[in-house]
Amino acid sequence: MAKLPRYGEPDGDAERRRYAGIVAQAFAGDVDAFTGWINSAGPDVRLLRDGDVQAGLVFYRMGQFFGGRSVPTWGVAGVGVKPELRSQGMARELMSALLQENFELGAPLSTLYPAAPKLYRNLGWEFAGSRCAYAARLSELPHGDGSLQVRPLDDSAQELLSELYRRRHAVENGCLDRIDRIWERVKRAPRETPLCAYVVERNGVPEGYTLYIQKREPGAGFRYDMHARDLVCLTRDAARELLGFFARNRSVANHLYFYAAPQDPLLIELQLNQEVRVHERQDWMLRIVRVPDALQQRGYSAHVKTEAQVTIDDPALPDNSGDWTLQLSDGRMQVERGGRGGPRLHVRGLAALYSGSLAPAQLRHAGLLTGTEQHDAALQAMFAGTTPWMPDFF
Numbered sequence: 241m242a243k244l245p246r247y248g249e250p251d252g253d254a255e256r257r258r259y260a261g262i263v264a265q266a267f268a269g270d271v272d273a274f275t276g277w278i279n280s281a282g283p284d285v286r287l288l289r290d291g292d293v294q295a296g297l298v299f300y301r302m303g304q305f306f307g308g309r310s311v312p313t314w315g316v317a318g319v320g321v322k323p324e325l326r327s328q329g330m331a332r333e334l335m336s337a338l339l340q341e342n343f344e345l346g347a348p349l350s351t352l353y354p355a356a357p358k359l360y361r362n363l364g365w366e367f368a369g370s371r372c373a374y375a376a377r378l379s380e381l382p383h384g385d386g387s388l389q390v391r392p393l394d395d396s397a398q399e400l401l402s403e404l405y406r407r408r409h410a411v412e413n414g415c416l417d418r419i420d421r422i423w424e425r426v427k428r429a430p431r432e433t434p435l436c437a438y439v440v441e442r443n444g445v446p447e448g449y450t451l452y453i454q455k456r457e458p459g460a461g462f463r464y465d466m467h468a469r470d471l472v473c474l475t476r477d478a479a480r481e482l483l484g485f486f487a488r489n490r491s492v493a494n495h496l497y498f499y500a501a502p503q504d505p506l507l508i509e510l511q512l513n514q515e516v517r518v519h520e521r522q523d524w525m526l527r528i529v530r531v532p533d534a535l536q537q538r539g540y541s542a543h544v545k546t547e548a549q550v551t552i553d554d555p556a557l558p559d560n561s562g563d564w565t566l567q568l569s570d571g572r573m574q575v576e577r578g579g580r581g582g583p584r585l586h587v588r589g590l591a592a593l594y595s596g597s598l599a600p601a602q603l604r605h606a607g608l609l610t611g612t613e614q615h616d617a618a619l620q621a622m623f624a625g626t627t628p629w630m631p632d633f634f
């Protein structure tokens with residue numbers, strides 16, 4: 241039998257199961273649950289092997305909204321190396337091989353949540369946005385005036401959820417253009433805390449929805465907390481109506497936990513009555529895998545007409561390195577080789593600039609942008625936008 245290549249897709253169920261064993265041990269989880277997760281990824285699983293499976297990962301082919309347009313990205317998850325083989329460069333080898341494949345055949349971006357940021361930074365990923373969970377006391381939530389109605393949804397409502405999600409999140413830098421596998425994650429709930437789904441409508445026209453579970457903390461008696469997976473409000477009235485809906489559980493529940501942008505309109509509403517604290521924050525990293533495609537597929541303001549030159553440094557993908565000219569007009573970016581005399585921008589800095597996470601002056605303080613400051617104002621105007629975030633984890 242021919243020897244399998246060092247890097248590649250699992251060869252059948254046995255290799256999938258062996259990788260499931262590695263991730264289950266790495267993340268202290270259940271092998272059967274991880275096997276199901278790996279199988280749901282179909283062909284989007286990659287392993288390193290030398291006879292036996294040594295390391296692996298899963299990826300999601302999805303989109304991420306930047307400047308109002310969905311840009312394809314490979315979202316990487318489940319990176320794991322056998323415990324006895326760690327600190328020998330195996331994760332670096334696996335991620336380098338994936339990056340090369342991503343560059344040659346895949347999406348212009350790659351996105352991930354890092355447990356070991358140095359591993360990814362070394363290869364060109366940089367922190368570029370956050371996922372913040374906030375906590376609010378139910379007893380102090382605002383109420384709607386009753387002009388909108390809240391109605392339960394059943395499993396047939398996916399199309400409506402997708403439409404409302406998209407209308408709210410497509411304008412936010414960094415939010416995922418969700419694929420089915422991400423929606424399944426959002427909706428997955430343990431049997432003892434089933435998912436609840438409600439839409440808020442004005443005369444039958446939807447203005448928002450929520451998906452949530454109810455969870456009792458050990459030792460809290462009969463009281464519980466409400467955890468929104470999605471709390472999507474297209475209008476201020478919808479926000480007040482849904483918050484009031486949650487508040488009507490205050491006799492038996494304490495808090496509402498929800499994901500929102502760092503400067504979310506929902507927070508403005510809540511902060512009228514209470515201090516809203518960040519309960520948990522995780523930061524995600526972005527990799528600009530193919531510089532011209534990534535820049536040309538992003539959205540931009542149609543009111544900015546400007547040009548900038550940059551010299552990109554990308555040690556891991558040298559095809560991205562070199563001089564580039566960026567021309568923006570009518571909301572479309574043209575990217576061409578050449579144009580000397582611009583500043584040096586590390587590809588990690590480009591990721592943070594691209595997402596809207598760091599402006600040129602901040603990149604300079606981080607050492608990711610050096611040389612002439614002549615193009616900084618143009619770069620700032622091109623990438624100005626909302627603070628990048630996402631409500632999802634993957």
Ligand SMILES: CC(C)(COP(=O)(O)OP(=O)(O)OC[C@H]1O[C@@H](n2cnc3c(N)ncnc32)[C@H](O)[C@@H]1OP(=O)(O)O)[C@@H](O)C(=O)NCCC(=O)NCCS
Pocket residue numbers: 266267318319320321322325326327328329330331332333353354355356357358359360362
């Ligand atoms: C994190 C993990 C994948 C690293 O694998 P590995 O083969 O040991 O890593 P490498 O030897 O290729 O090291 C690559 C870089 O990652 C960094 N790194 C490695 N292990 C790390 C760890 N446990 N914590 C933080 N950083 C780590 C190293 O510093 C190294 O950078 P350097 O060469 O500049 O020093 C491995 O320890 C693992 O499977 N851990 C459990 C699961 C996990 O955390 N996965 C990451 C999810 S994003």
